[in-house]
Amino acid sequence: MKLIVIGCGRVGSTIAKRFASEGWNVTAVDENETALSRLGENWTGGFVRGHGMDSAVLREAGIEDADAVVVSTNGDNTNLVIGQVAQKRFGIECTVVRILDPARADFYRERGLRTICPTSTAIDSLTDAVRSCDIPQQPREEARV
Amino acid sequence: MYVLIAGGGKAGANVMRTLLRNGHEATIIEQDRNRFERLESEFEHQAMQGDATELFVLEKAGVKRPPDLVLALTGDDEDNMVITQLAKEKYGVPKVIARVNDPRNQPHFDLLGISPTVCATSSILGLVEHEVPEHDLVHLLELRKENLEIVEVQIDKSSPSAGKTVEKLRLPEGARLISVMRDGKAEIAVGSTELKPGDQVLAILQPGKEDELRRVLLKN
Numbered sequence: 222m223k224l225i226v227i228g229c230g231r232v233g234s235t236i237a238k239r240f241a242s243e244g245w246n247v248t249a250v251d252e253n254e255t256a257l258s259r260l261g262e263n264w265t266g267g268f269v270r271g272h273g274m275d276s277a278v279l280r281e282a283g284i285e286d287a288d289a290v291v292v293s294t295n296g297d298n299t300n301l302v303i304g305q306v307a308q309k310r311f312g313i314e315c316t317v318v319r320i321l322d323p324a325r326a327d328f329y330r331e332r333g334l335r336t337i338c339p340t341s342t343a344i345d346s347l348t349d350a351v352r353s354c355d356i357p358q359q360p361r362e363e364a365r366v
Numbered sequence: 367m368y369v370l371i372a373g374g375g376k377a378g379a380n381v382m383r384t385l386l387r388n389g390h391e392a393t394i395i396e397q398d399r400n401r402f403e404r405l406e407s408e409f410e411h412q413a414m415q416g417d418a419t420e421l422f423v424l425e426k427a428g429v430k431r432p433p434d435l436v437l438a439l440t441g442d443d444e445d446n447m448v449i450t451q452l453a454k455e456k457y458g459v460p461k462v463i464a465r466v467n468d469p470r471n472q473p474h475f476d477l478l479g480i481s482p483t484v485c486a487t488s489s490i491l492g493l494v495e496h497e498v499p500e501h502d503l504v505h506l507l508e509l510r511k512e513n514l515e516i517v518e519v520q521i522d523k524s525s526p527s528a529g530k531t532v533e534k535l536r537l538p539e540g541a542r543l544i545s546v547m548r549d550g551k552a553e554i555a556v557g558s559t560e561l562k563p564g565d566q567v568l569a570i571l572q573p574g575k576e577d578e579l580r581r582v583l584l585k586n
């Protein structure tokens with residue numbers, strides 16, 4: 222199976238390494254050469270330096286016969302455009318896109334793009350964490366006065 | 367008319383000024399603090415600070431009314447694509463115009479169905495092409511939505527089409543002649559119109575048919 226990861230920061234590089242360790246053929250794409258160091262010394266997958274908006278870069282990374290694409294650059298709008306290019310121009314059905322803004326993530330999800338919103342996930346987890354705290358039921362100061 | 371402008375650089379501010387002068391209603395959104403302050407001192411409450419790709423910013427600017435026209439004129443192509451997609455598809459804005467900063471991103475705008483687009487760099491290249499005599503086929507107008515373009519061709523003595531009538535030319539599918547300009551006078555090209563050396567011919571064609579058209583009109 223072949224995976225292209227566009228945007229090789231903390232999230233992208235970890236996903237790339239995880240799938241590579243499971244035997245996938247993984248190629249990472251990042252504008253910045255230093256992103257390669259995030260993949261570690263033992264990285265045997267591919268790495269293409271370039272911008273994900275550039276279709277030539279995507280082709281060089283082998284998007285035309287990819288089974289899945291993860292888009293995780295640090296720009297929401299960049300991710301939205303690259304995600305749609307991967308899905309519509311290159312026909313990659315399994316295109317997964319990270320979007321930090323919940324509102325844009327929802328809108329594009331309704332339109333058929335697989336968006337993942339870490340902000341929404343954080344909000345839910347934090348809310349649940351607060352709710353699951355064992356808070357002793359003490360009468361409040363004001364209530365006693 | 368109510369117009370919403372995203373991006374308050376030179377293009378946005380000038381369009382804003384002209385619209386207001388012509389009695390239209392408009393709001394301009396700018397993200398950068400310094401730029402926004404300059405806009406605010408000129409346009410007062412009609413300038414707004416914020417990221418126009420955020421839904422709540424667009425809504426505060428009145429995108430839900432919806433405006434008759436949304437202009438995405440920021441210096442960032444991804445932002446312009448998202449602004450116009452949101453305007454059209456989420457808020458039902460009837461007409462959008464997007465600025466293309468890097469002509470290499472034009473295929474992305476086309477893929478996402480964003481039209482019309484304006485690209486200063488492409489316009490300059492088009493004009494350069496117009497000035498360079500080696501370019502025997504000059505692009506005059508691109509009708510992107512219709513997937514057609516209008517080109518100008520100059521017929522000379524050695525052209526295979528010189529001396530032939532339009533109906534005798536074996537024009538490629540997807541290409542038609544529009545008019546012939548001779549001695550400063552233009553006439554509509556019909557079947558019986560005969561092409562002569564020195565004629566300037568306008569043709570409409572599907573992009574990609576240029577070479578075939580060139581072969582029929584200019585080279586054997």
